[in-house]
Amino acid sequence: MNERYEPVIGIECHVELKTATKMFCGCCNEFGGEPNTKICPVCLGLPGALPVPNRRAIEHIVTVGVAFGSTIAEFSKFDRKNYFYPDMPKDYQISQYDMPVAAGGSVKYWIEDGELRECRLTRVHLEEDTGKSTHAGSTDGRIAGSEYSLIDFNRAGVPLMECVSEPDLRSAQEAVAYLEALRRTLLALGVSDVKMEEGSLRCDANVSVRPVGSSSYGTKTEIKNMNSFRSVERAIASEVARQIAIVESGGRIEQETRGWDEINGVTHSMRSKEEAHDYRYFPDPDLVPLEISPAEVRRVTQTLPELPAQRFERYTARYSIAPRQTAQLIDNPALAGYFERVLALGARPAQAINFVLGDLSRLANETGVAVAESAVTPEYLSGVIALVEDRRITSKVAKDVLARCWHGEGAPAAIVEREGLARQSDTGALVPLVDQMLAAHPAVVADYRAGKQNVLGFLVGLVMKASRGTADPVVVKELLNERLSSG
Amino acid sequence: MPASNELLERSAAEIAAAVNERRVSAAEVTRATLERVVATEPNVGAYLTVLAEAALAEAASVDRRVAQGERLPLAGVPLAVKDNMCLTGSRTTCGSKILEQWIAPYTSTAVARMLAAGAIPIGKTNCDEFAMGSSCENSALGITRNPYDLLRVPGGSSGGSAAAVAAFEAAIGLGSDTGGSIREPGAFCGVVGFKPTYGRVSRYGLIAFASSLDQIGPLTRTVEDAALTYDAMAGFDPMDATSVQEPVEPAAPALRDDLHGLRVGIVREFDPGALGGAMDALYRAAYAGLERLGAELVEVSLPTAEYGVATYYLIAPAECSSNLARFDGVRYGLRVAGRDVRGMYDATRAAGFGEEVKRRILIGTHALSSGYYDAYYVRAQKARTLIADDFRGAFASCDLIACPAASCPAFRFGAKSDPYSMYLMDYYTIPMSLAGLPAISVPCGWVQPPDGNEPLPIGLQLCGPLFAERLLLGAAHAYERATNHRATHAPLAQRLTA
Numbered sequence: 001m002n003e004r005y006e007p008v009i010g011i012e013c014h015v016e017l018k019t020a021t022k023m024f025c026g027c028c029n030e031f032g033g034e035p036n037t038k039i040c041p042v043c044l045g046l047p048g049a050l051p052v053p054n055r056r057a058i059e060h061i062v063t064v065g066v067a068f069g070s071t072i073a074e075f076s077k078f079d080r081k082n083y084f085y086p087d088m089p090k091d092y093q094i095s096q097y098d099m100p101v102a103a104g105g106s107v108k109y110w111i112e113d114g115e116l117r118e119c120r121l122t123r124v125h126l127e128e129d130t131g132k133s134t135h136a137g138s139t140d141g142r143i144a145g146s147e148y149s150l151i152d153f154n155r156a157g158v159p160l161m162e163c164v165s166e167p168d169l170r171s172a173q174e175a176v177a178y179l180e181a182l183r184r185t186l187l188a189l190g191v192s193d194v195k196m197e198e199g200s201l202r203c204d205a206n207v208s209v210r211p212v213g214s215s216s217y218g219t220k221t222e223i224k225n226m227n228s229f230r231s232v233e234r235a236i237a238s239e240v241a242r243q244i245a246i247v248e249s250g251g252r253i254e255q256e257t258r259g260w261d262e263i264n265g266v267t268h269s270m271r272s273k274e275e276a277h278d279y280r281y282f283p284d285p286d287l288v289p290l291e292i293s294p295a296e297v298r299r300v301t302q303t304l305p306e307l308p309a310q311r312f313e314r315y316t317a318r319y320s321i322a323p324r325q326t327a328q329l330i331d332n333p334a335l336a337g338y339f340e341r342v343l344a345l346g347a348r349p350a351q352a353i354n355f356v357l358g359d360l361s362r363l364a365n366e367t368g369v370a371v372a373e374s375a376v377t378p379e380y381l382s383g384v385i386a387l388v389e390d391r392r393i394t395s396k397v398a399k400d401v402l403a404r405c406w407h408g409e410g411a412p413a414a415i416v417e418r419e420g421l422a423r424q425s426d427t428g429a430l431v432p433l434v435d436q437m438l439a440a441h442p443a444v445v446a447d448y449r450a451g452k453q454n455v456l457g458f459l460v461g462l463v464m465k466a467s468r469g470t471a472d473p474v475v476v477k478e479l480l481n482e483r484l485s486s487g
Numbered sequence: 488m489p490a491s492n493e494l495l496e497r498s499a500a501e502i503a504a505a506v507n508e509r510r511v512s513a514a515e516v517t518r519a520t521l522e523r524v525v526a527t528e529p530n531v532g533a534y535l536t537v538l539a540e541a542a543l544a545e546a547a548s549v550d551r552r553v554a555q556g557e558r559l560p561l562a563g564v565p566l567a568v569k570d571n572m573c574l575t576g577s578r579t580t581c582g583s584k585i586l587e588q589w590i591a592p593y594t595s596t597a598v599a600r601m602l603a604a605g606a607i608p609i610g611k612t613n614c615d616e617f618a619m620g621s622s623c624e625n626s627a628l629g630i631t632r633n634p635y636d637l638l639r640v641p642g643g644s645s646g647g648s649a650a651a652v653a654a655f656e657a658a659i660g661l662g663s664d665t666g667g668s669i670r671e672p673g674a675f676c677g678v679v680g681f682k683p684t685y686g687r688v689s690r691y692g693l694i695a696f697a698s699s700l701d702q703i704g705p706l707t708r709t710v711e712d713a714a715l716t717y718d719a720m721a722g723f724d725p726m727d728a729t730s731v732q733e734p735v736e737p738a739a740p741a742l743r744d745d746l747h748g749l750r751v752g753i754v755r756e757f758d759p760g761a762l763g764g765a766m767d768a769l770y771r772a773a774y775a776g777l778e779r780l781g782a783e784l785v786e787v788s789l790p791t792a793e794y795g796v797a798t799y800y801l802i803a804p805a806e807c808s809s810n811l812a813r814f815d816g817v818r819y820g821l822r823v824a825g826r827d828v829r830g831m832y833d834a835t836r837a838a839g840f841g842e843e844v845k846r847r848i849l850i851g852t853h854a855l856s857s858g859y860y861d862a863y864y865v866r867a868q869k870a871r872t873l874i875a876d877d878f879r880g881a882f883a884s885c886d887l888i889a890c891p892a893a894s895c896p897a898f899r900f901g902a903k904s905d906p907y908s909m910y911l912m913d914y915y916t917i918p919m920s921l922a923g924l925p926a927i928s929v930p931c932g933w934v935q936p937p938d939g940n941e942p943l944p945i946g947l948q949l950c951g952p953l954f955a956e957r958l959l960l961g962a963a964h965a966y967e968r969a970t971n972h973r974a975t976h977a978p979l980a981q982r983l984t985a
Contacts, residue, residue: 041593042726045813047586047694048573048595052728080809082855084832091812143828151817280855282864285699285806287728 005209005247007240008217009175010167011119013182015192016129016158016200017060023128023159024051024094031198035152043157045089050286051128053078057159058101060191061126062292063300064161065102067189067307068121072297076101076290078126082280086143087131087151095162097281100125101292107165108309109181111173114323116312119178120166129158155199161192167206167217172236175205176229184308184330196228205236208253209243218243219253223267225260235260239267311336319349325357335361338372345382351389355381359399363406376405383412396469397421425472427479430463433471434479437462448484456480492655495519496981499564499658499712503605506563507553513563517546517607520565524609524656526984532631533641533651535570536578537610549605559605560715560739566606567648567657569614572703573692574598577608581694582616582626582644585839588820595692596724597661597703604719609657612647616841617811618668618696620644621912624900625843633675634980636941639897642672649676649706654980659716660706665696666799667893667916669704670928674892674946677930677973679963680706681713684953685923686731688717689724695810697803698729700920708973710929710964714738717956733954741957742964746780749962751949752787752885757915762894765934766945770891773931773947773966777889780965787881787888791873795918796910798874801854801867802921807844808851814839846906875922882952887962891915892928892946896936919950926950929963930972942976 022029025042041049065072079097102124110116132155137147163182169175183194183201194201203226208218223239226232238260243253258267306314308330315326329336335356342352360371360381367374384401387393393401393416401412401421409415416422424430437459438445448455456477463476494502494511505511521539528534542565549563568574571581573591580586594602602608615625623631623646631646633639634654641650648660649672662669664682673680681704688703695701705716714737721735751774759770778784816822816835823838825831840848854863881888894914903909919926931947947966951959967973 046573046591046593047579047581047589047813047819048571048591048690048692049593050691050727050729052726082809082812084812084815084829086815086817086828089813091815092809278857280809280852280857280860282805282809282855282860285697285729286695 002244002248004212005244006212006214007170007172007236008167008208008210008220009169009171009236010206011165011169011175011178011203012206013163013179013201013203015161015163015186015194017057017161018190018192019054019056019060019159021054022157023054023057023126024157027157029158031193031200033154035150035154038154039156043089044153045156051094051284053287053290054159057126058290058292059300060159061101061124061161062297063189063304064163064186064191065105065124066297066300067185067304068102068105068107068124070102070105070121070124072102072292073099074292074294075099076292078284078287078290079281080284081127083277085130086149087133087153087156089131089153089156093127093130094284094287095127096125101290107178107181107185109174109177110312110323110327111177112324114316114327116309117174117177119168122164122166124161124163127160127162129155129160131156167208172233172240175236176233179203179229179232181308188305188308188333203232205232205239207236207239207243209240209247218247219255221253221255221267222257223260224257224270227262231260231262234265235267238265242267319353321349321353325353328357329353334370334372338378341378342381342385345378347382347385348389351385352381355385355398355402359402360406363403367406374406375408376402380405380412387412387416392416392423393421394423394469394472396464397423400469421468421470423472424467424470425475427475430467430471430475430479433463433466434476434483437466438483445484492519492523495523495565495658496655498709499561499707500709500715502564502658503560503562503715506549506605507558509553511563513546513549513553513605513607514543516563516565517542517609520607520609520657523984527654527656527980530632530637530980530983531634531650531654531656532629533567533612533647533654533656534610535580535582535613535628535647538577538608541576542607542609545602545607549607552605560719561601561659562605564606564659565609565657566601567610567612567651567660568598568608569645569648569660569662570611571614571618571663571694571696572598572661573694574608574611577611579611579694580628581618582614582628583839583841583844584627585814585821585835586819587628593692596689596726597720598692600720601659601661601716606659606719609651612645612651612660614647615644616844617694617807618644618663618665618701619807619843619847621667621671621909622898622903623647623672625841627841630900633897634978635677635943635976636897636939636979638939639899639943640675642675642893642897644668644672645680645706646672646675649673649678649680652676652678652706652708653978654984658708659712661703662706663693663696663701663703664916664920665700665702665803666920667913669706670916670926670946670948671893671912673706673928674944675897676706677944677976677978678706678708679710679713679930679967680704680892680928680946681717681960682920682926683717683721683956684731684925686729687721687735687925687954687956689727689730691724691726695806697806698810699806700799700803710927710960710967711739711742713927714742714960714964717960721956731954736957738957738960741961743961744965744968746777746782746962746965749782749887750785750885751777751782752785752881752888754792754881754888754890755786755788756790756792757890759891762891766891766895769932769934769945770947774889776931776970777966780969785885787885789874789877789881789918791870791877792918794870795874795921796914798867798870798921799913799917800850800910801863802871804847804851805854805864806851808848808855811840811844811848843906871921874918878918878922878924878952886951887955887959888950890948890950892948896934896943896945899938915948924950924953925956925959927959927963929967931970932972933975941979944972944976
């Protein structure tokens, strides 16, 4: 990227909310299904049908607003956004215009270095989703040039949250990190599945560039059709490069909407500002204003779970866990929960994190069983950690014990007992083992005596192995030193 | 016993009593009504669709319920439903080509409640397209004639229901009133037209014209029937977020015979002198009639009421421009091919909507467009608030308001070809609609028009505060009972049929 320019990015997200029923009717809110099976007069927008708001969806938005520190409007309303599109049943969308449920607030996110950053939110509001069109016979899957279109209204009327950020993001990486933080938080709040591949999270990016040091904004373009976090990153990077090239060559950026072309890795113009819609917003006369009492907001605030960003701060600041490890844990809420239970049983965070992200995660990968679902209960892991801490087993044995626990061989203490895996620090017991190794490897002993002192580690390893890891490595080393120098 | 024409000319209350007492069956009433419809329709044209089969099936079901001992408030009562209300399996057109072939797959709450009360759906009645008009002339699907003079309009937009009731083709007509669409045709056809408080009757299944104004109500030959209909339909509906939670006290048991203790406001700004000598005399006599019944007449002022029409013709078109967007050729039958999807929209809507509907969509689209929204829509909403405030002020010194229901009797076809003169037909009814108030039109006399041979009915409008339906219907009943203007002349359609 050109170092003289700074990208300025804002993200607009649409998130389908997880509720039992749709936004304004009693139809089942569930992804997929045979086309046009989850429909009724209301979500089909049939003449005469009327919307009745879903209280749960409103609660979800309030929850999201509270979680991001937004101001919750005591008085809000629904507006109609008027435009024509075949899969929009009423040819208007019930949305919110000038009085969103939540305004302001911010999303805290982090990138690889683990530094916590913040992106301010403009607003969070509630609206309804449209149906889904399949355009047949056009080269690019768009309606223009298609022979016919099929419409599935199962999605029509699904509660949709629109979340608009301020232009606070300065790179494609930050944009993705912001989206990841948003996704994580919504998952933690239980308000959405946030699956980009199922369309329950969709996002557009507003992108502009400006010379580094400038405080005014350049002309922005809006990027659409990004279907994964990866494509968000690629699309923004590509658009930033395109804009910088235009500005560098003395050209002017057109304000327009651009579509991301995944295959060719470029954005292309979709429509210009002149073609922009006049949505003719006005308050929906079918719905009464929304009142959200301070008591309701208090109730939501009190029942809020710990948010990923708060957890991030707790882990990094209080437990001194490395940001990268923290991020790994936070991205796997079940694993984080497991980790927390191990801590609650008295394990030290530094110990616990190494086992959880190290041995146990490796075993999980090998066996396809999640750590939290495995035979290694938090009690077992904390037991193993205690055995190590108490110097009753070596850390080498700990790995072995954990693997045995994983494979259902029982409780750690019992395994240690049964298999004779207790730490051996007793010189008397270890001397024969050491002597045996020295006798078996005269060449190595000769090397050592010839000055290659680094073979000592190799010898320690041999003894450890022969003791199935139970030998106290410090004692073994001492014994070896003693024997080799005296011999 | 076959139901006689005589029974069909009685009130809904009397028909229901006869069916409940099993003096006549709902099936007999229905068959007789369907015969009456066949004989009358060539002259009147009230119905767009006659639901003979559905009506007979419903009648059989009512007879079964009555035989099992149920007493239904509207047992076997022939019902005419304005064709902007959905009824499962019935063609529901709104008088528009764009919905000409659309069969509703669900039933509106108001109609469902009427059927639950025992009413029999005889058919779907003509109306101005999407309820936009005051004469039924804006219907794309048929002409409805005034039963009192076949050369004249029945009023609108609920003209089909008003004409059906006046011509005894039904005992109750359901209409919808947005700016006067029940009260004006009621006055034109010499029947009672009642618009309840906005939100009293669920709008679920009523195809919207202007959502913040639309209200379903009855057209009947007696005030008692209007009360019975209201009692059957009113009340909260979980399917309509704007329907009110206020408890509904039945109005039929509260009908009264005098107006003692009531203060009736006469609106200073609505001087009937402006309507010409005959109308002036008639309204003055009507006000005097109220006084004779014990009411105290007081003068009240509605200074902003004159802005009603201007206000209404911003708010109603704005809402309709959005409500009617869904008729785009993708669904509902009519589709005219275009070069692309936008071309298809344009061609379909150009072919499917009539002049008046297009005019209002254009006005409304303009009023909501960016740059004009504040000047038109927002300002109109402010005016609406002022008009409602005026009524609140007036009701501080009176219990009810009396005024004309329309500025003239039924006019000849084509007489109001200029849209603005048609808009002015609702001058006296629009302010109440904007304020959401309950209002009723009751026959208050006859005028002999200079351009016709038949005497024409005139309506008195009574209006009450929000949720004062009981009081309003009670007072209208007292006036009706004391004057009985309907009995003075039989409709021409009745004479032609007999």
